[in-house]
Amino acid sequence: MSDHISGPRALAEPIADITDVYAFPSPERSDRLVLVMNTLPFAQPSDTLSEGLIYRFRLRPLTPTGAGEGAPFAAGTPEFVFDCVFSPPTIDGTGPGVVQDGFCTTPTGETVQFRVGDEHSAEMHGVRVFAGLRWDPFMMDAPAALKTIATGTLAFTDPGAIYLDGKNVLSLVVEVDTELLGGADLVGVVAETLTRGKFNVRIERVGRPEVKNMMLAPKEHDQVNRDLEIRDIYNTEDAYHLGESYPGAYRARLNANLAYWDGIDGKVDWAPTAKGDHPLTDLVLADYLVVDATKPYAESGSFLEIELATLHGGEHQTCGGRALNDDVMDTIFTQLINAGNGPVIRDGVDAATRPATRVFPYLAEPNSDPPTVPEHHH
Template sequence: MHQRSFRRPALGVAAALAAAACVASLAPTIGTASSHREAPLVAGEPRLDNTDVYAFVSPDAPDSVTMIANWLPFEEPNGGPNFYAFATETAYDINIDNDGDALPDITYRWTFDDNYRNRNTFLYNTGPVTSLDDPDLNYFQTYRLQAITENGTSTLIRSGKVAPSRVGQASMPNYGALADAAVTKLPNGGQTFAGQADDPFFLDLGIFNLLYNGDFSQIGTDTVKGYNVNTLAIQVPKKALALKGDDTRNPVVGIWSTTSRKRVEVVGTKNQRDRSGEFRQVSRLGMPLVNEVVIPVGRKDEFNATQPKNDARFLQFVTNPEVPRLVEQIYKIPAPATPRQDLVETFLTGFCKDCGPVAVDLNSQRLNKDVDVSKFQPSEQLRLNMSIPPAASPNRFGVIGGDNAGFPNGRRLADDVLDVTLRVAEGVLLPNHPAAVDGLGDAVDANNVKFRGAFPYVALPNAIGVNQQ
């Protein structure tokens, strides 16, 4: 397996994009802010709501992979007095499938504890906070990080420190130092981070006004600008993720995040919550925009509780998607013929020459030399080929822009997944698609603030209220 086998088909799509340069980049998108409030249950419990998953070969440490998962959407910076915390008695997981059987071979699990220095004040902090151990930080969280494999569970970090919510300049005069201090080394190489960050996703959410009310001039507003999320990030050597520890023979992995809550909750007379029983999955996210616009509203909570190995029950919504029909109805762009096997490849199998109509070897676990292909199970995952090095000049369109290091081969923070997913949904990977498809987008092309150049890469959380911007 070498890079040339990936490059040729991607460049073909890039040529099509260049030929369509005269098409204005004005058209409806197809989703919400990835998984922001996408299903009825988690919309009411935002601390359980997975918003986005990112996975990429680390640009400044190319022998490693960085995985980022976000929770708790639309955090308004001025959200006191309690601000934003991870839920306790809850499992926040990043799962890795390296053999394609739709079961996690490795799970990184974070669980959190609340800590108060003084319960007789309403303040989050009682003075300026200059370190994670500062006694003026009244409320703080700690976490345990475990690695779960078929060989058992090992504890990587027993009492990690969470970067606090960014209260403001007076309370946290050097928030960057606090965030940096929350980066913790892992025992066998790599590092992790837990804390608040700027929401790295960027898009115009006007889609819910009947797909921009049929008026392309209304697009271009970054709806999540200024909001924060809670972030978990982990950077590990490639061999830690690869099947049999061999990232040369087996470079492809599938990644998704989940949130699981204790099964039983009892509310006490003072409104305290006592939870018991085993963990039950309540939220899930791999590829962006699947639960939001592929799964119908009556099945969204079910999808969130479902394991990838059971994704066949949702196949009909991938092969016969609703969005292209709506786009055709409102914008008169013909919907591709169904069943959509190109979307099965995009969302459920990854791309390989034996996987479907898009005949390119890119990011299916079937490409791993030690995989038993007979046990391969189509399932919704964010798939990454770790053998493709970081791009010297990343293209926000990823693979369809000729950059195989980008989405849907994993997902980098700056990848424009809204534009890419819309074009794929409208048939950009199929021959003889309408020329208008090559110019579709929401006119929000980048995050409003720059990402950091080193781990955990996400930008520092916003401190200015959204209503003040």
């Protein structure tokens, strides 16, 4: 489920649950970078964004460190932060429903005010913002993926089915002038939800999809921390600077689970490093999207392209990041299972039922009659 329901706390506080993060050059304007954070799985038409949260995007300039051991990029300074907060919803005097305002603070300290649900908000201070209900663009046959993990055998069918298709999310789209990024070409992007007030606690942070649910959640292969639910701990970490206490635990879990994924097709495509780590472990732990803001928008094929090119010692060709219509799960399954040395591993789902558009705010209109939360998620 990408990052839907990615741990006990996300299950307990779904309003703060980030389901997906996207970052891509705008298909409308080459000098704009689009940042998308989707929250609240199974959002209903009456749901509003939380006045108790900070919705934060953190961007850092990246420098490739080259092929070999360790993370493929070094995150530099300064950090560029876009913070969005929301007013309590109020009753609309002109008709049914509620009114809610949002406020986005740019890295230079200016604040841009916008109305929730307004698809035509004006650009101010190099930023344009949309927030509101949208069709969940994430596509994957989640039950088949879970069955694959449970059995160690590919369980995908063609066609597959998007689990509870037609779900809505609360979406935040921040389109920024690349001049606000201080001349950085290559940037890392991570999204976070934090408590709002005098004391800000990071509740969740997301870079790449499926790190928590498919790579960190399964416990049974981890010989070191077999009974540890590790995802809530991982969520509190700074994506650019892991703390000193838990990297050994993350590493043990990833080494075990990534090796398990690699073995699903009966052959080893990722030989362990000299330290005994899986070659993707450091890449996964550098858990942010990598975007080249100078390259043109790509509808598909850009996800992980920069990271993999750098890992293999080559030059990247695309903008990287993650576009809304990119079938990233096929990319992930293929890399995990055969490192791109074999056929594409398809989950049988290639597109959203309502694909994203090429005009702001990009995500498709919400479903007026969405599915509700299934019982076992309560």
